[in-house]
Amino acid sequence: MINRGNKNILVLLFLVTVFCVYNLVIYTHNDRENPIKLNSDALRGQQLWQNNNCWSCHQVYGxxxxxxxxLTNIYSIPNKGPQYIKAFLNSGVKSMPKFEFSDTEKDDIVAYLKYIDSTGYYPNYEAKFKATGWVELKYKNEK
Ligand code: HEC
Structure with a gap:
């Protein structure tokens, strides 16, 4: 005979099992194979982005x-792009300081922003919620 205490333990065991299986499925499932790696210019750009605290005022993917x-899509927004980005770095604007970057450093930052632009959209209006709890986003570099 199953008394109340045993029943509670069974329910608990059931919930723990469901929790474990759920986590196993979520964290071992990889649907983003072969992510594109940053090339060396974009990597240097990323370092400059971090060392100069661009992120403290700007967002990437919101x-x-x-x-x-x-600045997720600053590279490809019509009438913006590389020259536009460099102009802001040269002159600063409002609370944005003027940066003393070399031409190569500016190219590296542009390479980094180009890479970011190639990966996705912000705002991403085509996001879908999946039953697993993940959000499926539309990426530019996926088929
Ligand atoms: C102290 C805050 C601050 C920091 C740090 C900063 N920015 Fe800015 N940035 C701004 C503001 C404010 C604007 C102008 C917004 C406007 O025009 O209304 C701006 C504008 C820009 C624009 C033009 C955006 C557009 O859509 O017109 C670019 C590109 C840019 N910043 C790049 C950078 C990069 C790269 C760095 C780091 C090297 C950086 N910013 C660091 C505050 C900052």
Whole structure:
């Protein structure tokens, strides 16, 4: 005969098992194979982005500081792009300081922003919620 205490333990065991299986499925499932790696220019650009705290004022994919605009797609927005980015680095604007970058450093930052632009969209209006709890985003570099 199953008394109340045993029943509670069975329910608990059932929930723990479901929790474990759920986590196993979620954390061992990899649907993003072969992510594109940053090339060396973009890697240097990423370092400059971090060392100069661009992220404290700017966002990528909506994450970062909110003094300046999101720069996820700055590279491909019509009438913006490489020259536009460099102009802002040369002159600064409002609370954004003027940076004394060399031409190579500016190219590296542009390479980094180009890479970011190639990976996705922000805002991403085509996000879908999956039954697993993950959000499926539309990426640019996926078929
Ligand atoms: C102290 C805050 C701050 C920091 C640090 C900063 N920015 Fe900015 N940035 C801004 C603000 C504010 C704007 C202008 C927003 C506007 O025009 O209304 C801006 C504008 C820009 C723009 C033009 C965006 C557009 O859509 O017109 C680019 C590109 C840019 N920043 C790149 C950078 C990069 C790269 C770095 C790091 C090397 C950097 N910023 C660091 C505050 C900052």
């Amino acid at each position: 994450l970062g500081g909110y003094l300046g605009p999101d």
